[in-house]
Amino acid sequence: MAIKRKKRFHAGVESSSMSDIMFFLLLFFLIISTLANPNVIKVPLPDAKETDTKVGSHLTLTVTSEKRYYLDKEEVSPQDLEVRLLQETKLRKDETVVLRPAYDLDVQELIDLLQLGLKHQLKFVIATKAG
Numbered sequence: 001m002a003i004k005r006k007k008r009f010h011a012g013v014e015s016s017s018m019s020d021i022m023f024f025l026l027l028f029f030l031i032i033s034t035l036a037n038p039n040v041i042k043v044p045l046p047d048a049k050e051t052d053t054k055v056g057s058h059l060t061l062t063v064t065s066e067k068r069y070y071l072d073k074e075e076v077s078p079q080d081l082e083v084r085l086l087q088e089t090k091l092r093k094d095e096t097v098v099l100r101p102a103y104d105l106d107v108q109e110l111i112d113l114l115q116l117g118l119k120h121q122l123k124f125v126i127a128t129k130a131g
Contacts, residue, residue, distance in 0.1 A: 058096045059088050065102040100127040
């Protein structure tokens, strides 16, 4: 008489659903990273009917209501602004500067910045928010 032994139980973890979860997490982080704004200085921008949201790798010059200047995320003194602006544009090999002025900034301050760009043949683009 042949006595058959029961097969032993082997513990295992099913990992087929893990790949689905990882795929969804990857998609989530890819979508969120494209929506993230690289500028951390919050400035209320002027309103416009249409805006172009592609900033790319251009240099960003932010001017707050208190007339504090930021090149990308780094604060720059008004005296050093011209020199640093030229250094950064030469370093990036890109003459385009995205100007992000506060909505309540004086017009004269804006004109002074634009004349600085004309003096050094830089291309200034003024950032606005869709209103």
